[in-house]
Amino acid sequence: MRFLSTLLFSLVVIFLLSSCASFERLRGNYSEMVEASDLEGATRLIESKKWYKKDRNKVLYYLELGALARMQGDLEKSNEYLNKADFLIEDYKASVGAKGLAMVSNPKALPYRTEYYENIAVHYLKSLNYLQMNDLSAARVEARRTNIRLNELNDAVPDKPLKYHDDVLGHIVMGLSYEKNKEWNNAFIAYRNAADLFVTDGRLTNYMGVSIPEQLKCDVVRLAKVLGFTNEQSYYEKILKPRCKNPEDAYGSLVVFWENGQGPVKDEQIVGFDVLNGVNDNNLRFVSYGTGLDYEIDPYEYNQYDSFSGINNIRVALPRYRSRPYPLRSASIEYAGGIKKMEKIEDLNEVATQSLRDRFHRELATALLRLAIKEATEASLRQIKTKKKDDDSDDDDDEDEEKDKSDDDEDEYSETAGIILSGAMDIVNTLTERADIRSWNSLPAEIHYTRIPLKRGNNTIKITFFNRLKERMETHQFTVKANGGLLVKNLITPEASVLLPQVADNNKKTN
16 A cells, blocks of 8 residues: 555656646747747736746746846836745745655755856846836845855855856946945945956956956956055056056946847756665765766665665756857947947856756755665565465365465465556656756846946947847947936847837936
8 A cells, every 4th residue: 555655646746747848838938929029928928827826936937027027127026026036035945845755756846946146147137127227225235135145156065166156247236236326445345356256376267158358357447546445456457457448437437238148948968877886885876987977875875775776777867058049149339439349247158057067066966866766666666566366265174274374475476566566656757757947037148248438418329239250230229318427228139139128217216
C-alpha cells in the first residue's frame, strides 16, 4: 500500500507539472506580442493566464506586468507592480511541504526564486521610474535598497566569490539617484565602485563582457574634483585616462538609457553522471566526465537511502540560458553640442549566463541528490514480490502441509508487481525530471547609456540606431526642456521599433 501511495502521489505530481509545454507556448506568444509592440495584448495575455496567478509564479506575474506598464508609460502603476514583486522576493520562503515535493519532483514545485541579476533589475527599473517622475525621496530610498541587494550579491558565497559578484548598472543608477538628491559624496562612492569593477591590479579590464564606459570614467573624475578629493582624482585620471570635454552644463544635463532587444530565456539541458563509490565506504560520488563535474554526498544521505544501491548512472535536467536575436546593435545621440555614441553598460546575455552558472555549481549537488532519491525509490520498488494465489481448493493433510512449508520461497512469490511498479516509477521519474525554465522575460538583452549637456529652453534630441553591419536602421527624435538639473530618459527597442515611456502629468512630483 505504501508503494501504491507513492505511485499515486507521483502521478499527481505529473499532472501538476504538465504545464511545462503550455508555458513554453505562452512564453513564445508573449515574446511575439512584445516584438510587435502589442503591449496591451501582452498585458491581457499575462493577466488572463492562471499559470501566472499561481502562488509559485506570482512574483513573475508582477515582474512582467511591471515591465509592461513601464513600456506603456504608466510609471506609477509599473512601480506598484514592481514593489509587489520586490516584497515577494524578500519574503521568499518555501514551505516544508513544497520543499518535499521539489525533492521528489523538481524545483518548479517551489515558488520562483529570482536570479541575482533579476533582483538588481527590479531596483534599476524602479529607480528609473522614480527619477523620471522626479520623486527624489523615493529614488533615494531605492538607491539604498539597491545597495543592500548589491551587498547580498557580494556576500552570497563568502568563501568563494562569484564571478558575477557585483553589478555595474546597479551602481550607476545609485549614483544618479544620489546626484539627483545632491548627495555628492554618495554619488562619487557609487560611481567609484562601478569603475573599480573594471580595474584589476592597476589595469583596465572588462567586466561581464563589457568595457568601462567613457561616461563612467568622466563621472568618477568629475565628482572627485567637485569634492576636492585630489588624491582620488589623480589616481583615477592615471588609471582610467578619461577623455572628457567637461562642457559647462549650467542649464542641466540629460542621461539617456537605451534598453535593446529581448533578454535571454531559459531552456533545458540534460547532463549525465556516473555514480561511483567515494573515498570512504559510506559516501557516494557523482561524476560527469564530459563536463569535468565531480560531486560527493555526505554519509547521512548515503545511509538514509540504503547506499543508493542499484544506481549506476543518472541524468539530470538543468536550466541554461539561450540568447534571442535582435536587429539593433549600436546607437548615436545627436544634440545641440554635437554627437555622442551610446555606451553599453550591461550585457544581460552575459550576466544571466554567469549568474546561473555561479548558482548552478553551488546547487547541482542538491539536484543530483534529488534524482538519486528517485532512482533509489525505483530500485526499491523493483524488489517487491507478491504471494502467488493457490488454485487448489482441496484441503491437504498434515503431511502435505509440512511438505509445502519446505518448498523454496521463489516458487510462492511473483516479481510481476515489482516490475510493474518500478516501470511506472521510471516513467514518473522521466516525466518529472524537468529543469525549471521560468524567468523574467521582459528584460532587455543589453543596456546602453550616455550623458549630454543641455542648453537653455527646449532641446531637440535625435537618436540613430544601427545594426551589426553599422547600417542605419531607425531614428527617433524627442524634446526635453532644461531645468538646470539632472534629467533622465529611457528608450526601449524590443525589436526595431522604439518605445519611449512618457511620464503622465499626474505622475510628476514637485520637489
